[in-house]
Amino acid sequence: MSRRPEAGRLPRFSPAERWAHRTTALLMGVCVLTAASLYLPMLAELVGRRALVVTVHKWSGVLLPVPVLVGLGSRALRADLGLLNRFGPYDTQWLRAALRRDRRPGSRPAHKFNAGQKLYASWTAGAVLVMLGTGLMMWFTHLTPLRWRTGATFIHDWLALTLGIVLVGHITMAMGDPEARRGLRTGSVSRTWAEREHPLWRPREKSPR
Template sequence: MTPRLDTPRPATDVRRFTPAARRVHRATAALMGVCVVTAACLYVPQLAELVGRRELVVRVHEWSGLALPVPALAGLASRAFRRDLRLLNRFGPHDRTWLRAALRRDRRHGSRPAGKFNAGQKIYANWLAGATLVMLGTGLLMWFTDLTPLRWRTSATFVHDWLALTLGIVLAAHIGMALADPEARRGLRTGLVTRNWADREHSLWRP
């Protein structure tokens, strides 16, 4: 029997991220990249000599850091983005299973159950949000020098510098993992992923 032409074809792609979520990610990544590059230009002597114009670099670093929370705050207008945030902030028994498998480096299918976001992504997102707020707070203490005692500014500088180094390492690991997973990058670029990838990497997710 000849199949009807109007019969819907089985979907091979599923929607992972809405345009709003992708815009938030891109804007946040761009601002974070500016912060990291300008910080490197301020702290690495070779880069400082190459770029010059330290005062301009400082101002770009300050304002890009101040703007870091803006994309996420703007994204709250999207219901889908708020739903993703709720998922990122909820840990369940399957997340503990995922973490135990990750610590054992067990990559077998089914050993790392995950919903839309796995436990590693949840920990990274929450740590990054907390680190961003600490960086913002300590940066403001360093910026407005007349408002706080010297001891506060010294402590803020210490925390800001070491957390910045930690943040750079974590971001490098995040980028490395993204480069190793083309389908995950496609999901952030187009919003779509293959159903096979979703079933394999996020077996508890039901889009």
């Protein structure tokens, strides 16, 4: 049962969405840390037990899509995935303003999710699927020829580096927006923040579960 938002606050994320995000973030963090321990000699010496690290890395990667798949039972999560997958003319305007670093009021119109969040979500979803596919090819070596595994290793390694950089950017942006973080933590945001950052968003008084 979801809590009613405080006075002056708007419901933004359901409990199912918040738990899906937290679990995905935890698994992603484990993937990144174990990958760093496998590839950086300095960390490898500190951690040791390479075989255990490899096992943890494999299973955290395999489990990475599970929170979202389980969360599809939530109407709220399905609705938000639909919004993330839908681009409108205002998203083009938001991107142009972002590239120009234009912060004037009204220069960055956004619905529940802005264009940057939509691009990040789409890119990350695609990257996770590619990482999963290439990782499985590297894990089950008897299922594919050597040249496929060589290509999979190349893609997996470089995509992992790119994903790490993008994640750092995502975390940096989140650290600069306390109200957005509070929305993911509590499920609600202030009306002032919503009107400023997402002026096209008109939330219902009670969000779907």
